[in-house]
Amino acid sequence: MLGEACCVRRAWWWAVVLGALGVAAAGALSLGERAASNDNAPVPLAEQPKVGDKAPDFETKTLDGKVFHLAEAEGPVLLVFFAPWCPPCNTEAPHLQELHEEYAKQGLHLIAVAVSTTLKQLNEFRKKYGVTYPIGFDERNNDTARAYGVRYIPSTFMIEHTGEISGTWVGFSPGKTSEEVKQAVEQALEKYARAKQSEK
Numbered sequence: 001m002l003g004e005a006c007c008v009r010r011a012w013w014w015a016v017v018l019g020a021l022g023v024a025a026a027g028a029l030s031l032g033e034r035a036a037s038n039d040n041a042p043v044p045l046a047e048q049p050k051v052g053d054k055a056p057d058f059e060t061k062t063l064d065g066k067v068f069h070l071a072e073a074e075g076p077v078l079l080v081f082f083a084p085w086c087p088p089c090n091t092e093a094p095h096l097q098e099l100h101e102e103y104a105k106q107g108l109h110l111i112a113v114a115v116s117t118t119l120k121q122l123n124e125f126r127k128k129y130g131v132t133y134p135i136g137f138d139e140r141n142n143d144t145a146r147a148y149g150v151r152y153i154p155s156t157f158m159i160e161h162t163g164e165i166s167g168t169w170v171g172f173s174p175g176k177t178s179e180e181v182k183q184a185v186e187q188a189l190e191k192y193a194r195a196k197q198s199e200k
Contacts, residue, residue: 026101031187048149051166055079055159058144060113060136063122068134075107076188077159078181081150083117084125089154092172093129099185106189107161111136113154133157158184160181161192 032197049055055077059069070077080096081091100110113136114122122135138144148157158167167184168175 008163023085027076045151046144046149046150048155049169051168053165055157055165058147060111062111062134062136062146063119063126064134066134068109068136070163073109073147074187075109075159076161077109077111078185079109079148079157079159080112081115081145081148081153081155082112083115083153084121085117086153088172090125090129091174092154092177093131095123095172095174095178095181096133097129097131099182099188102191107192108189110134110183113138113144113149115142118160125143156181158188160188161195170178 029156033038046056055070057069057071059067061067070079078096078099080092082092096110096112099108104110110133111132112131115138117137119137124136126135127133136144142150145155149161152170155171156167156169156177157165158174162167164187167181169181171177
């Protein structure tokens, strides 16, 4: 599903320049171009996984000092790629916080992985929007985003407790995307609850 989105292609150069000026905006360089200028070999930019595909495994350090590892997560996972300088991502943040508050106790893991940003920007973002869900900070050339073929942000993936992707969204539109994501979360949690019940 396509909503309002920032192009990651135009992220890195402007993120650095405008970030230095204290300006939040989506800028101008692809992840591939940015990584190519780095001596460290990056994860290749993959094709974006589709509904029905197995979600690529990943682990990421979070701002609270923990490590989130997809393979170790019990229950469904809502994975969101974002950046603080991306206006649609900022619009999406309160909706994600509501989902986290409503469904975390039912087994939902909501993890937002930042791309092309700084720790300072992330901490300011978390404070501004009252975010309590985990935020992953990819320190190695946006490896996790590249493994998921992320070219635009926000990009969101609903991952079932089985590891299968059951929903994908590119961009965010209040009302439309938020309702679709919420419905997908509820359906994934229902499946998870039935699976746990059948194990008893």
